[in-house]
Amino acid sequence: MADCCKLVGDFPVGSAPGCIISVSTNSSTELNRICESFTAQGPTTGTLNMSAYASTTIHEGCPGRASVSIPWVRRYDCDNDEVHFIFSGKGRSSLSGDVDNLARIDEVINSYKIVNASAAGGPAALYTDETQYDGYGLIYSGGPVSFSTSEDGQVTFQNWFGVGDGSELLLQSFNLTVEPGNYPVANYSFVFTA
Amino acid sequence: MALNQDIVGQRYTLRAGAPMPILGGGFALHTFMAEKNDIILSPCTTNLPSSRDFRGQGGDLMSANYNRVLDTSGNIFSGNKVKEPTYIDEDAIYSGGSGGGFIECTSLNISYDVLGLVTITYTVVSESAGFNVRGTIQAGGQTFTGWVTSATVNQIPFTSWYETHVTMITTTADSY
Numbered sequence: 001m002a003d004c005c006k007l008v009g010d011f012p013v014g015s016a017p018g019c020i021i022s023v024s025t026n027s028s029t030e031l032n033r034i035c036e037s038f039t040a041q042g043p044t045t046g047t048l049n050m051s052a053y054a055s056t057t058i059h060e061g062c063p064g065r066a067s068v069s070i071p072w073v074r075r076y077d078c079d080n081d082e083v084h085f086i087f088s089g090k091g092r093s094s095l096s097g098d099v100d101n102l103a104r105i106d107e108v109i110n111s112y113k114i115v116n117a118s119a120a121g122g123p124a125a126l127y128t129d130e131t132q133y134d135g136y137g138l139i140y141s142g143g144p145v146s147f148s149t150s151e152d153g154q155v156t157f158q159n160w161f162g163v164g165d166g167s168e169l170l171l172q173s174f175n176l177t178v179e180p181g182n183y184p185v186a187n188y189s190f191v192f193t194a
Numbered sequence: 195m196a197l198n199q200d201i202v203g204q205r206y207t208l209r210a211g212a213p214m215p216i217l218g219g220g221f222a223l224h225t226f227m228a229e230k231n232d233i234i235l236s237p238c239t240t241n242l243p244s245s246r247d248f249r250g251q252g253g254d255l256m257s258a259n260y261n262r263v264l265d266t267s268g269n270i271f272s273g274n275k276v277k278e279p280t281y282i283d284e285d286a287i288y289s290g291g292s293g294g295g296f297i298e299c300t301s302l303n304i305s306y307d308v309l310g311l312v313t314i315t316y317t318v319v320s321e322s323a324g325f326n327v328r329g330t331i332q333a334g335g336q337t338f339t340g341w342v343t344s345a346t347v348n349q350i351p352f353t354s355w356y357e358t359h360v361t362m363i364t365t366t367a368d369s370y
Contacts, residue, residue: 007343015364018365071352073353073355075296075298075319077296077298077299077319078299079296079299080296082296084319086350086353087353088351088352088353089352089353115340
């Protein structure tokens with residue numbers, strides 16, 4: 001077996017908390033071939049996507065979802081080869097259905113009705129009729145990593161997997177999916193420098 | 195940031211004529227102090243200024259500009275207004291900020307004219323307010339020295355960081 005293929009059971013989760021389902025990274029270096037024999041090289045940044053169980057309790061009740069997207073302002077200091085990600089607000093968020101009190105919107109702006117119905121499974125199939133809330137900021141109290149986007153300090157995390165240059169992971173998006181009969185699942189996307 | 199909450203930025207403009215070549219090399223720039231204006235940024239406001247707020251009618255505003263924001267009320271505007279200038283010493287800009295921060299990589303632009311005068315523009319990103327300018331720029335094997343002719347500092351919206359947009363008129367160090 002090639003060196004790059006390893007048993008996932010041996011994956012070094014390090015100090016990462018909770019029940020992680022999957023981890024993947026996607027990185028790239030900004031390259032610009034401006035001359036035939038010279039390529040200008042910019043910073044290398046990446047995203048780390050992590051999926052994990054948000055709770056160890058099987059959900060009973062209606063399905064639910066919550067999400068948030070955090071805007072980071074990026075500025076590059078090429079004199080010192082340093083990328084600065086500047087926190088610029090708690091981010092657009094939405095929540096619908098029953099999320100087991102795992103998440104709540106910090107600042108609700110609007111709410112409206114949403115439906116999801118399909119008779120493809122027969123007339124006895126269930127449909128959902130819920131309220132969706134749109135706003136800014138999300139306070140997430142589930143696992144494996146809880147956070148609040150309301151304050152800068154609560155959306156940066158230690159680099160559990162040692163990706164990139166080892167600097168902090170910055171939460172850029174998150175979504176929580178809660179389905180009846182299943183464990184709630186949290187999906188995180190972090191940005192990092194390499 | 196709440197509705198009708200403003201951000202105060204500042205603009206510095208050197209009161210100067212065009213640089214004049216000096217016999218034997220170099221240039222002279224005659225200056226007559228500098229102007230400093232407060233620029234009031236209003237990301238979301240319901241209050242537009244009255245004509246009477248402008249200097250021509252006894253107020254203290256020089257200009258203002260607003261665009262309507264997409265909102266169900268139809269009455270939210272985003273824009274800015276420029277207050278009347280105060281006159282300051284030319285070199286006050288060099289002590290106006292911390293001198294910290296960094297020059298955003300691709301903001302640096304260097305433009306030469308036929309006389310060898312070099313206009314340089316750049317943006318300094320900093321965590322501290324005030325004019326964070328550089329009096330000297332080193333780039334491409336040259337040292338550019340001269341005067342800041344204009345600078346504008348404003349807070350990056352929704353952050354605690356600041357950007358100073360700077361324009362300088364310079365020559366390379368070997369032309370003195």
